[in-house]
Amino acid sequence: xLKTEITKLLSIEYPIFQGGMAWxxxxxxxxxxxxxxxxxxxxxxxxxxxxxREQIRQxxxxxxxxxxxxxxxxxxxxxxxxxxxxxEKVKVVTTGAGIPSKYMDKWLSCGIKVIxxxxxxxxxxxxxxxxxxxxxAEGQESGGHIGEATTMALVPQVVDAVSIPVMAAGxxxxxxxxxxxxxxxxxxxxxxxxxxxxxxxxVHQNYKDMVLKAGDTSTITTGRRFGSNTCRxxxxxxxxxxxxxxxxxxxxxxxxxxxxxxxxxxxxxxxDTKNGCFLAGQISGMVNKEQTAKEMIVEMFEQAEEILKGSxxxxx
Numbered sequence: 001x002l003k004t005e006i007t008k009l010l011s012i013e014y015p016i017f018q019g020g021m022a023w024x025x026x027x028x029x030x031x032x033x034x035x036x037x038x039x040x041x042x043x044x045x046x047x048x049x050x051x052x053r054e055q056i057r058q059x060x061x062x063x064x065x066x067x068x069x070x071x072x073x074x075x076x077x078x079x080x081x082x083x084x085x086x087x088e089k090v091k092v093v094t095t096g097a098g099i100p101s102k103y104m105d106k107w108l109s110c111g112i113k114v115i116x117x118x119x120x121x122x123x124x125x126x127x128x129x130x131x132x133x134x135x136x137a138e139g140q141e142s143g144g145h146i147g148e149a150t151t152m153a154l155v156p157q158v159v160d161a162v163s164i165p166v167m168a169a170g171x172x173x174x175x176x177x178x179x180x181x182x183x184x185x186x187x188x189x190x191x192x193x194x195x196x197x198x199x200x201x202x203v204h205q206n207y208k209d210m211v212l213k214a215g216d217t218s219t220i221t222t223g224r225r226f227g228s229n230t231c232r233x234x235x236x237x238x239x240x241x242x243x244x245x246x247x248x249x250x251x252x253x254x255x256x257x258x259x260x261x262x263x264x265x266x267x268x269x270x271x272d273t274k275n276g277c278f279l280a281g282q283i284s285g286m287v288n289k290e291q292t293a294k295e296m297i298v299e300m301f302e303q304a305e306e307i308l309k310g311s312x313x314x315x316x
Contacts, residue, residue, distance in 0.1 A: 001013065002015060006187040011066060013038070014036075014301055015188025016188055016191065016297060017136070017190040017191070018033040018192070018195045019191060019195070020043040020044075021043055022046070022264060023045065023203070023267075024207075026043070029195060030042045035062075036292075037065075037297060038297055039068055041068040042056065042069050044069055045075070049077060052084055057088070067090075068094055069093055070095070071094075071100075072098075073098030073099070082106070086112065092113045094114075094116065095115075096145065097145065099123075099126060101130050108131055113133040115135065116132055117138050121158055124137065124161055125161055135167070137158040137168055138170050139151025139153070139154050139155070141170040146170075152180075152184070155168045159184065159185030168186035168188075169189065169191070170281065172189050172194075175300045175306070177283075178300055178301065179308050193287060195296070197211055197287055197290045197291075198291065199291065205271065212287065212289075214280065217285075218234055219281070220234075222242045222246060223246065224246075231277070232279065232280070233277050233278050234279075236276070236278060238274065238277055
């Protein structure tokens with residue numbers, strides 16, 4: 001079994017995180033991933049503290065292994081949920097959409113390992129200086145909010161720039177991707193789209209079907225025109241209309257932002273294939289079967305180990 005600095009740091013069996021996907025990453029999925037030997041993550045999303053506390057306590061009933069919470073720092077409830085993860089003694093916090101400087105002293109004093117998602121070398125260095133235990137270098141192949149750099153280009157540059165462990169995210173769905181990430185210098189991987197179709201994932205079945213039916217060109221990026229809110233999702237009526245309006249003469253940053261309000265909930269909870277925003281990565285075309293989280297993780301790491309051990313046969 002592959003052991004890295006991340007497995008040692010967090011006391012997990014496999015160096016794999018499940019992404020903190022809003023409306024998707026709940027106690028059911030997080031506990032299943034943690035029970036399978038990875039690090040499951042609950043999304044605090046834009047919900048109130050009561051929701052997060054309930055999910056944390058449910059996860060504690062479902063697993064005795066480490067799990068984490070993802071906090072979107074732009075959330076209006078960020079201050080509240082930052083306190084709750086400390087009170088509930090969550091082992092790991094991952095962050096996105098901002099810099100967690102104001103919370104670091106509190107979290108570190110509680111023994112929380114803080115592992116932010118970063119999209120650039122500059123951000124990775126900043127997070128290290130803030131006291132982060134590791135960073136997740138996420139390429140634009142990912143679903144959801146994305147930066148500019150690809151995983152292949154971003155990960156080795158972040159690895160070279162910081163002394164803390166780096167996790168790779170974006171465009172990874174099997175053992176080949178895991179092996180490649182490790183060869184780039186990463187200490188592990190974070191997967192989101194793959195876990196969307198886990199049997200323990202409670203997302204609407206229509207969402208899972210959208211991913212399972214996707215091909216290599218099934219995703220689109222929106223929100224790029226006005227910057228800072230670029231997202232990757234599966235092509236449907238909503239995403240195509242969004243993209244068209246975004247580049248129309250009458251579009252404004254405010255109008256474009258308003259267009260996306262509530263669309264993810266329509267996809268994840270209601271399964272509205274026309275009006276929902278189905279966030280998913282470019283590897284959706286590689287995801288073609290539902291499995292338990294355990295089956296996914298074991299299968300991927302068996303493949304990764306086989307590739308890494310046998311790599312000499314491709315080098316003459």
